[in-house]
Amino acid sequence: MSPAPAAAEATPAKPAGRRQQRGERTRLKIKAAVVSLLNEQDYFDLTVTDICRAAHVATGGFYFHYPRKDDLLFEVIGEYSAEFWAALDAALHYADPYSALFHATTALARAYRDAPGLVKCFNQLAMTDRAYVQLWETAAAGWVSRLVEKLRASGVADSRLLSAGNAYSFLSFADLMLFKIHIEKDPGLAAAAGGIDQVIENVAVLWHRALVGSSPPAARLTFSVRGKGV
Amino acid sequence: MGAITTKATTAQAAPADRRGRLGVKGERTRQRIKAAFAELLEGKTFASVTIADICRTADITVGGFYFHFASQEELLDEAMAEYVTALIRDLDGALETAGEALAEAVCGAFLSAYSERVGLARTFQQLTRMRADYAVRWQSASGPAMQRLAEWLAGDRADLAPDQATFLAYALVTMIMSKLDLVYVYRDPSIAATAPSRPALSSELPALWRRMTQPGSTP
Numbered sequence: 001m002s003p004a005p006a007a008a009e010a011t012p013a014k015p016a017g018r019r020q021q022r023g024e025r026t027r028l029k030i031k032a033a034v035v036s037l038l039n040e041q042d043y044f045d046l047t048v049t050d051i052c053r054a055a056h057v058a059t060g061g062f063y064f065h066y067p068r069k070d071d072l073l074f075e076v077i078g079e080y081s082a083e084f085w086a087a088l089d090a091a092l093h094y095a096d097p098y099s100a101l102f103h104a105t106t107a108l109a110r111a112y113r114d115a116p117g118l119v120k121c122f123n124q125l126a127m128t129d130r131a132y133v134q135l136w137e138t139a140a141a142g143w144v145s146r147l148v149e150k151l152r153a154s155g156v157a158d159s160r161l162l163s164a165g166n167a168y169s170f171l172s173f174a175d176l177m178l179f180k181i182h183i184e185k186d187p188g189l190a191a192a193a194g195g196i197d198q199v200i201e202n203v204a205v206l207w208h209r210a211l212v213g214s215s216p217p218a219a220r221l222t223f224s225v226r227g228k229g230v
Numbered sequence: 231m232g233a234i235t236t237k238a239t240t241a242q243a244a245p246a247d248r249r250g251r252l253g254v255k256g257e258r259t260r261q262r263i264k265a266a267f268a269e270l271l272e273g274k275t276f277a278s279v280t281i282a283d284i285c286r287t288a289d290i291t292v293g294g295f296y297f298h299f300a301s302q303e304e305l306l307d308e309a310m311a312e313y314v315t316a317l318i319r320d321l322d323g324a325l326e327t328a329g330e331a332l333a334e335a336v337c338g339a340f341l342s343a344y345s346e347r348v349g350l351a352r353t354f355q356q357l358t359r360m361r362a363d364y365a366v367r368w369q370s371a372s373g374p375a376m377q378r379l380a381e382w383l384a385g386d387r388a389d390l391a392p393d394q395a396t397f398l399a400y401a402l403v404t405m406i407m408s409k410l411d412l413v414y415v416y417r418d419p420s421i422a423a424t425a426p427s428r429p430a431l432s433s434e435l436p437a438l439w440r441r442m443t444q445p446g447s448t449p
Contacts, residue, residue, distance in 0.1 A: 127356040128275060133416065161437060165412070165424055172408035177401060184358075184365045188373050192380075192396035202394075206401050209441045224446065227391055230398050 027065050029055040031076050038117025043073065043124065077122055077135065084111050085139045089146075097151050098216035102204040104147075105174050109200050112182045120183045144168045151211060158213035170207050177203050198223050202230045260298045262288045264309055271349030275356070276306060310357065310364070313350040314371050317343045321375045325382065332382060333443075337406055337435035344410040345428050352415045355407075376400060387445055402439055409435065 033055035037046055048069055052059050066072040084107060091103035112119055125132040144167045151162055180186045181193050193199050201223050208216050215224075223229045252260065266288035270279045281302055285295050299305045320342060324335035344351045357364040376399050384395035413425045426434055 124360045127359045128277065137416075161434065161441065163424070165426065166409075166434070166438065169409040169412050170405075172412060173401075173405050176404050176408050180400070180404065184362075184369070186365075186369045186400070188369065188376050188396065189400040192393040192400070194393065194397075202397060203401075206398075206405075206442050209444060210405070210438050213441060215444065215446060218446075227389075228394060229446075230390070230394050230401070230442075 023065070026055075026057055026061055030057055030062060030065065030072060031079075033057075034072060034076060035115050035118050038115075038121050040117070043121040073121070073125075074131070076118065077125075077132070080111070080115060080118060081135055081139065084108075085143065088143055092143075092146055092150055095154075097154050097156070097212050098204065098208050098220055100147070100150060101207045101211075102200065104171075105200045105204045105207065108174055108178055109196055112178045113196070116182055119179075123179060123183070140168060140171060144171060156212050161213070162211055167211060170210055174203050174207055194223075194228060198228055205230055256298075259288075259290060259294065263290065263295060263298055263305065264312070267305055267309055268347065268349050271353050273349075276353045306353075309350060310354055310367075313343070313347060313354055314367065316347075318371050318375060321372070322378075325375060325378050333436040333439040334432070336379070336402075337439060338432060340403075340406045340410060341428065341432055341435065344414045348414050351410075355411055355415045372403075376403065379403070383443065387443065389445055398443065402442060405438060405442060406435055409438075 030051060034046070034051050037050060037054055041050070046069070048059060048062055051057075051069070051072070052062050055062075062072075066075075087107035087110070088104050091100050091107060094100045094103060122132060122136075126136055141164075144164055148162060148164055148167050151167075152159060156162060177199070180189050181199060193202075201221060205216060205221065205224070208214075218224065221229055263284060266284050267279065270283055270287055274283075279302075281292060281295055284302075284305070285292050288295075299308075317339065320339035321336065324332065324339040327335040354364070354368075358368050359365075376396070379402070380392070380396040380399040383398050384390050384392060387395070390398065409431070413431070
């Protein structure tokens with residue numbers, strides 16, 4: 001994770017001094033603490049005191065870096081989002097459509113595995129706060145149009161359903177499947193889903209079928225061969 | 231924003247005794263309050279709708295509101311319970327459909343819920359994301375229908391193991407809801423411009439369904 005540019009603004013004068021390094025360390029501690037606390041606690045119930053206790057930082061130290069709890073969260077989510085969209089962009093470098101969709105699903109699953117609390121919190125905030133919705137929408141719209149371009153260029157047999165709207169809703173589909181399995185833990189779905197590798201493959205296969213119009217080549221699949229594919 | 235995290239289903243059965251002797255007029259007023267609430271939710275989020283808004287829209291007094299509902303939370307709770315009951319009833323009806331047309335029927339059940347009850351649908355989707363108790367409410371209400379859909383899929387596709395039929399059933403419903411969420415819940419401006427109309431959705435959703443349920447992988 002790259003150092004946040006805001007840190008430089010918050011610590012005046014003496015560039016690259018020891019004070020600044022320590023300030024940066026404090027910021028990192030605070031950010032790590034909130035990410036781990038969110039795995040156990042709802043964001044709305046989380047207090048600055050909780051975060052400071054977990055980060056071993058004085059309350060004054062917290063407010064020096066972040067005027068409000070929301071500012072901290074917006075920075076953390078911004079950083080995780082940047083990493084997430086970079087991984088999704090990297091998925092588009094794969095030549096064939098299935099690899100691209102498989103790696104995109106993997107990137108989503110990794111986000112849910114590494115910081116489930118943060119992802120849940122992001123989903124909650126995106127339901128009510130336009131700032132968070134826009135964070136997702138801007139990046140998603142760009143990524144989706146690159147995906148559609150890529151699928152068109154790869155000579156998809158039947159492109160009737162390959163619209164930006166459908167491509168966009170299947171990104172949401174993959175996201176919502178992982179949300180139901182990892183965050184909501186829907187008992188009916190979780191019991192049938194199998195391990196994470198199986199989930200990733202099955203979600204990518206369905207995504208491929210919907211946009212490309214056919215199943216991916218059998219040679220690319222692990223679970224359908226074993227009778228666990230969709 | 232703190233208000234949305236607390237108090238789930240507190241005063242559920244409180245006015246039961248009162249409701250017993252409501253009579254036809256009282257029941258009509260109660261329905262009018264719920265209709266006003268549903269209408270307001272089309273333009274506002276549930277957290278920003280006030281009791282004053284509801285009273286103005288339903289043309290009743292604040293006292294009249296509190297005669298019927300102990301709190302706005304109780305009204306929300308009842309409105310959501312009714313929304314889910316109606317959707318599951320439509321879904322159960324759709325699952326009675328014979329043969330291939332089942333895809334159209336199931337997609338149609340969700341499409342009616344989202345397009346005809348858009349304020350309630352949006353609010354319910356928001357609540358399931360924000361409150362664990364609403365997510366659980368949906369899981370237990372929809373569970374039996376999901377199992378019936380899984381059984382239908384297993385009958386349609388002999389190559390599916392029971393678990394995979396269940397996975398596919400959940401995947402199909404998730405596909406329908408993620409598409410409808412984009413059109414009716416999030417209303418993303420970049421999508422809204424090209425958002426399909428209801429007739430377009432009613433043919434596009436089953437087309438996606440058929441693609442997703444096509445058997446196996448290409449050799």
